[in-house]
Amino acid sequence: MPLVEINESLQLERDLKRRMDFNRTVLVTGGSGFIGSHLVCSLVNRYPEWRIINLDYLDYCCSPRSLESVEDRTNYTFIRGDVCNPRLVNHIFNTENVDVVFHLAAKTHVASSFECPSSFQQVNVDGTRVLLAAAHQAPRRLQRFVYVSTDEVYGPSEDQVFDESSPMRPSNPYAATKAAAEYLVRSYWDQFKFPIIITRSNNVYGPRQYTEKVIPRFLTLLQVNKKCPVQGTLPQSRHFLFVSDAVDALLLVLEKGTVGEVYNMGTSFEIPIVQLARELVRMVKNVPASKVKDWVEFVPERPRVDLRYPIRSEKLQRLGWREQVSWAEGIRHTVKWYQDHPDFWSEAGEDHGGTRSPGGTAATKSP
Numbered sequence: 001m002p003l004v005e006i007n008e009s010l011q012l013e014r015d016l017k018r019r020m021d022f023n024r025t026v027l028v029t030g031g032s033g034f035i036g037s038h039l040v041c042s043l044v045n046r047y048p049e050w051r052i053i054n055l056d057y058l059d060y061c062c063s064p065r066s067l068e069s070v071e072d073r074t075n076y077t078f079i080r081g082d083v084c085n086p087r088l089v090n091h092i093f094n095t096e097n098v099d100v101v102f103h104l105a106a107k108t109h110v111a112s113s114f115e116c117p118s119s120f121q122q123v124n125v126d127g128t129r130v131l132l133a134a135a136h137q138a139p140r141r142l143q144r145f146v147y148v149s150t151d152e153v154y155g156p157s158e159d160q161v162f163d164e165s166s167p168m169r170p171s172n173p174y175a176a177t178k179a180a181a182e183y184l185v186r187s188y189w190d191q192f193k194f195p196i197i198i199t200r201s202n203n204v205y206g207p208r209q210y211t212e213k214v215i216p217r218f219l220t221l222l223q224v225n226k227k228c229p230v231q232g233t234l235p236q237s238r239h240f241l242f243v244s245d246a247v248d249a250l251l252l253v254l255e256k257g258t259v260g261e262v263y264n265m266g267t268s269f270e271i272p273i274v275q276l277a278r279e280l281v282r283m284v285k286n287v288p289a290s291k292v293k294d295w296v297e298f299v300p301e302r303p304r305v306d307l308r309y310p311i312r313s314e315k316l317q318r319l320g321w322r323e324q325v326s327w328a329e330g331i332r333h334t335v336k337w338y339q340d341h342p343d344f345w346s347e348a349g350e351d352h353g354g355t356r357s358p359g360g361t362a363a364t365k366s367p
Contacts, residue, residue: 022051022075024143027098029083029131030105032056034209035148037066038243039102039250044070046251053077053096055089056105061210065344083127086134093138101145102250103131106178109212110152113174124177125184132188144254145185145196151239151266153179153200156306163312164200164262171306189260197257199250201265202311206243206330207337211345214238215331218277219338220345222284222295228277232301237308238276241267242330245323249316256319266313269327283335 024047031040031054043052056062058080070076081088083105092098105127107113107120128147135142154162155169170176188194205213211220218228249265257263271279274296281287281295313321325333 022049024050024099025053025097026050026100026102027053027055027092027096028102028104029055029127030103032058032062032064032066032078033104034061034066034206034213035204035243035246036102036104037062037208038206039104039247040067040076041070042244042247042251044073044076048073048075051075051077053079053092053098055079055081055083055092057082061109061212063208063344066208084122084130086130089130089134090137093134093140097140098135098138099140099143100254101131101135101142102148102254103128103146104148106148108150108174110172110174113172113177117173117177120173120177121180124174125180128181128184132184132194136188136192136194142195144257144259145188145194146250146254146257147182147185147196147198148250149178149182149198149200150175151200151202151264151309151311152306153182154309154311156308157310158307161310161312162264164264164315193260195259197253197259198262199253199265200262200311201246201249202239202241202267202309204243204246205240206334207341208344209243214273214276215240215280215334216338216345218280219284219335222280223338223342227295227297228281229297229299230274230277231299234301234307235272235274236306237270237272239267239270239309239311240327240330241265241269241323242325245325248324249321252319252321253316261315263316263319264311264313265316266311267323270308270310271327279331280335283331284339 026043028036028040030036033056040052040054043050052075054067054077058064071078079092083089105123107123113120135145152172152175153168153170154166155171168179170179182198185196185198189196205215209216211217221228246265253263277296278292281292285295
């Protein structure tokens with residue numbers, strides 16, 4: 001692909017922004033994905049004195065509409081490109097005076113990782129390798145490199161609650177590539193004292209999440225009068241963290257986190273998937289309790305479904321982080337957003353020519 005696929009007017013805009021008096025430049029990879037877009041919007045709005053660059057390939061699970069509110073802001077720049085492209089990534093670090101990196105770009109859908117593990121290896125591991133090398137060799141010394149990982153690197157647990165010192169035992173290809181990428185990130189700290197920080201998050205949910213993830217999938221199906229498919233009959237459960245709390249945690253570790261450290265981003269709220277389905281049925285269909293079961297169906301489970309991923313977050317809490325959004329408030333807000341935007345993802349499909357391929361650029365996962 002060409003070095004940078006941007007037209008002349010956008011190039012002039014970027015040159016102008018480079019000359020403006022910004023006191024920090026932040027690069028977000030995967031900034032058009034679910035968590036990434038919320039992070040980018042928060043950065044642009046909270047820090048007008050910072051320049052925010054979003055590097056994203058715009059895969060199937062991303063929508064340009066997610067960043068409509070900031071696309072014309074003077075401190076925001078979008079570059080469409082692949083984090084695996086070393087020429088492009090090196091060019092960005094050689095010309096944009098990047099101070100901070102939030103690395104969220106990743107393929108994240110667990111079921112797809114069993115079907116095409118090599119693509120997860122390429123994006124999640126090789127993409128991280130390319131980004132680290134470019135950032136380390138850049139003429140401007142980086143202040144922070146925040147790598148956004150997942151609780152799935154610990155593997156499943158029925159009783160043990162994982163803290164940051166727990167060993168990594170990933171049990172699916174997606175989690176294995178995130179763990180491998182973590183080892184790469186850690187190696188730059190060990191060898192060069194490169195200023196890395198790693199975060200590991202529970203499931204994140206909220207508005208604008210792509211419909212392959214469990215909450216938007218159930219909501220989208222219910223809106224077209226289809227049942228919620230629950231995989232298998234084992235008691236799967238997940239911890240769900242609202243997206244604004246996840247963004248607050250990322251911004252906090254940027255400012256107060258210790259380089260070389262790992263921080264769990266966890267929530268105390270845990271819900272069985274079948275109970276989640278029933279709760280969403282009640283909220284969307286407004287049916288009596290006796291009819292809820294009519295909107296839930298059990299389907300064959302995918303290979304190796306992990307039951308739960310409990311983690312401790314005391315280390316992050318010692319920095320001052322606390323969940324601000326309760327499950328009741330967060331799920332109510334999320335349901336309303338999907339009800340108010342029923343065509344958001346169908347229109348995004350049209351923007352991308354209707355293409356649906358496995359993978360993604362949002363750093364979250366499906367249960």
